[in-house]
Every structure is written in C-alpha cells, then in structure tokens.
Amino acid sequence: MSTIISVKELRKQFKVRKRYNGFMGSLKTLLSREYKIINAVDGVSFEIEKGEIVGYLGPNGAGKSTTIKMLIGILYPSGGSILVNGMVPFEERRELMRRVGIVFGQRSQLWWDLPVIDSFNLLGKIYSVPTDRLKRNIDFLSGLLEIEGILEIPIHQMSLGQRMRCEIAASLLHEPEILLLDEPSIGLDVVAKEKLRSMIKAINAECKTTILLTTHDLADVEAVCSRILIIDKGKLIYDGTQDEIKRRYGKIRTLEVELAETVGNVDFNPAKVVKQEGRKIWFEFNREELSAADLIARITGQYEVKDLTIHETRLETIISDIYKGAI
Ligand SMILES: Nc1ncnc2c1ncn2[C@@H]1O[C@H](COP(=O)(O)OP(=O)(O)OP(=O)(O)O)[C@@H](O)[C@H]1O
16 A cells, blocks of 8 residues: 555644633724634644545544645645645645545535536536546446436535535546545435445445545444544544544443343443343443453343343444543
C-alpha cells in the first residue's frame, strides 16, 4: 500500500473578535479591538493509505471541516504540511480538484432544475472528461448507484436519498482517486442510509477509491470505515482500527438471557443484573473479568435457559464516552 494523504503537525488558527455577553457586551464587542486566537486544528498528523475508508470524527467544533478545507486547498494552514496525492493542496488546487471528488451532504453540486444527466454532461465538460469515457462512467456509476431510472429527472423532484446517490455519482465522473464525503447520510431515512452505506463500500471495492468520511452518524462509520480518526478541540485523540477501538474501550458486554420460568433475585457476581423483565434478565460484565462462556455455563448450570444473546458495546457508546472524556 502507498500513502495517498499525508498530514504532519497541521495547524489552523483563526483570529476572532472577543465577544462580550449582554446588551452592553454587544456594544463593547462592536467597538472593541480585542481579538482571541482559536486553535481550530492544533498539530494534527495522520497518513491515509490508498484504498482505505477512514472515518473522520469529532464533536461539533472539533476541527473536522477546517481539516477538510485545508486538504482541498480552500484554507491555508497556519503551520505543518499536507500532501494529497503528491500535491500541496493550496499550491496546486486546480490540479488537485481533478484527482479528488467531494460530496457535502448539506450542499449540492448539481443544477437544481436540470435533468441530472445534463448536470453530469456539464460536469464532464468542466473536468474535461473525454466524451466516450464520460458515457462509460455515467453508465457504470448509474448502475452502481441505482440511478439509471432517474437520470432524466431534475434534482428538485428527487427524494433526498436519490439526490445523494446522484451527488456521489457526479463526484466520481472524473475518476478521482480520493472521495471526501461530508455528512452524506444527513436527513436520510434508515433504508436510504443502509443503501448508501453499501454503495460507498461498493465504490471503494470496485473503483479502489480512497474514502474519507466525515459524519456524526456512527452507524455509518460502523458499517463502512475500517479505520477511525477522532479529533477533539483541534487535536487528534484517536487513530486506529474500528476493531481496536472496540477491543480497547468496549470491555463491557451485555448478556441477554431468557429463562424457562420467572425467577427471583439472581446473583452471578461479578456480572451485574441491569434489567429483569418477566423471564428475561440482562447481565452486564467486563470481558476482562469474566468470559461469556463462564457466565453462560454458570447460568445454565442453575437455570433452564430458552435463549441467549450477547451484545457488544456499541461504537456509538464508546465514541460518546470518548467525547465526554469518560474513557
Ligand atoms: N472561518 C472561521 N473563522 C473563525 N473561526 C472559525 C472559522 N471556521 C471555523 N472556526 C472555528 O474553528 C473551530 C473548528 O471548527 P470546524 O468547523 O472545523 O469544526 P467541525 O468539527 O467541522 O464542527 P461541526 O461538526 O459542527 O461541523 C470552531 O471553534 C469554529 O468556531
């Protein structure tokens, strides 16, 4: 594998006016010449290999968009270095845009009133994609993203899920090596989200596109990203695989047991009973203190068990604990 995105000690500072509260405070803000520095991105380093799907996560205001804007050369870094596909983004922005596809969930790159096929043809011209190649790419991406039947429809008549699939197709028409997806599933229903996730995986598998996904939807990350980067207050606080984060922080498991009959108090220390409803009991236990096999053996040794399910800690719980500083 070879590195396609390399970020070293990246920094971005914003100088903003100091704000004061209240009515008098607003006047003071207007008149004041006092400034403060915001370290939006504060010494971030990471490398992304060709073909990876990486989730870039962080709470609101963590520095995700600022990083992405520097990756595509819209913002000039205050310090550090970036190489994307061998290019320095703010120096070679035009060339870089031919190698990167971008989808912003909240913004459209397609012409609202035009049939989407016309937008595709216009984008093909903007990116100077040869006609036969453009046709081939439109055919291929329409099949992959299941939009063949809606190419003649203008964007404003589409559902959000259909629009998003068209946006992704549009971003790939010029065969970029890198795809940046910023909140692509925002506002989609459960079914449309599922569909989008499997399509993102298909793009990565079929086109070998490297994908950087920014999202607050951790189910998206759980479904598609093998690796996760977490940024908080401008600093990178986690860089590792999804399995690793679960192994490292997801020690608490839940065992859901359905017994043959209702029982009174049960005690399987160190497992804790967290819920008991009729014949069902939920135990929480630390996998480092107790194995699921031991716990199950002890329970089945005392009671007749009808059904058992083990629930691992959800990525959402782990990440929200990391944001809260609880782990
Ligand atoms: N143009 C700007 N001028 C001043 N401050 C800015 C500017 N852009 C971002 N910031 C500040 O930089 C910090 C990081 O913002 P950024 O938009 O990168 O966060 P984010 O992780 O993308 O958040 P969200 O998930 O809410 O989109 C925030 O404190 C934000 O207020």
